[in-house]
Amino acid sequence: MANSPSGDSMLDRLVRILDSFDSENQSLSVIALARRAEIPKATMYRLLDELVGHDLLARDKDGQVRLGLRLWELANRSTTTQDLRKTALPFMEDINQLLGQNTQLSMLHQDEVLIIERLSRPGSVVNQASVAGRMPVHSTSMGMALLAFSRPEVIREFLDRHREIMNSTHPNFRAEMAEIRRNGYASFDGFIDPETTGAAAPILDNSGYQVAVLSVVVPRDSTSLQPAAMALRTAARGISRALLLTNTP
Known part of the structure; x- marks a missing residue:
């Protein structure tokens, strides 16, 4: 032009x-x-x-x-997000009904967390995520789960661009990444809102790297955190399998 x-x-x-x-x-x-x-x-x-x-x-x-x-x-014609959203929605609805809290589907895009879908719930805790909105990687369980399960070169390049803020907010970054990968989910207290805890589990491709993340926000110190994390892991694995079948010729 x-x-x-x-x-x-x-x-x-x-x-x-x-x-x-x-x-x-x-x-x-x-x-x-x-x-x-x-x-x-x-x-x-x-x-x-x-x-x-x-x-x-x-x-x-x-x-x-x-x-x-x-x-x-135009945005809703995107095959990538359309297939992902369509596949994930039934699992998101189950999580939303089971936990009674807002449920999000997100992707890593341009060094930020891009919210693809969100299911709301009456009486749920405060949640800053909004569809088509963006949130920082370093201060969300969604972002840290996405980063932990990214390809090594993606992590390295992200750190090169954002080393200062990552060093100040996550001084034990490598240990945190290892723990997230070991647990299969990320959870952080009060980064966005002091009264809540976020939990997020990655949706993986057939190579074991993230394509998206499924997350919920629960009250801080809630006894529902561990059940929420386990439910997210199960749902995320189900979405991963369904996406693999969808994309198999």
Whole structure:
């Protein structure tokens, strides 16, 4: 795509515009969007008309801008997430009903935990995860389980990029990784919310490396943590087997 006078391409600008929205900024004024995307206001107004025309963005009556429905439509055509979600949902529903707590399906994407699906439950504990939202690897059981069961080169490259924060939050990183692999799940207290504990078990490919993770959030010091971890491991193995059968010619 053609470059702007500043040297960035149309694609660069489009990605920055879409990345400006997150769980805390689901709608933005045009001025705020231009500032977050680092695009001149005049250019932002022009691009906005085109993006709204293609339903990639939507503009409310009050002038606020949000992501358009076409993005949701395109995202749901992804074969990888579609197959994973379809396969995992029956197992997630069983876990959700058994434990009575929110249940998540997540993947490691661009050095963050990307939430693919979440099943809510009335009366469950506080849970910061939201579908299509991202969470940090170092402060979630989901992220640490995904990292522990990643290929060695993925772990090495992740540490190269985030060594400072991993050293400060996980000074015994290698021991933690070994324990997670030995137990078959990760569990951390109060990283996101001081009143909760997260537990996460990996969904593995036929080489034994993660493709996703299944997780729940339970009250801190709850007696349900160990049963939750065991249920997650069983469900994750079931999803792994079902995915293998789905992808077998």
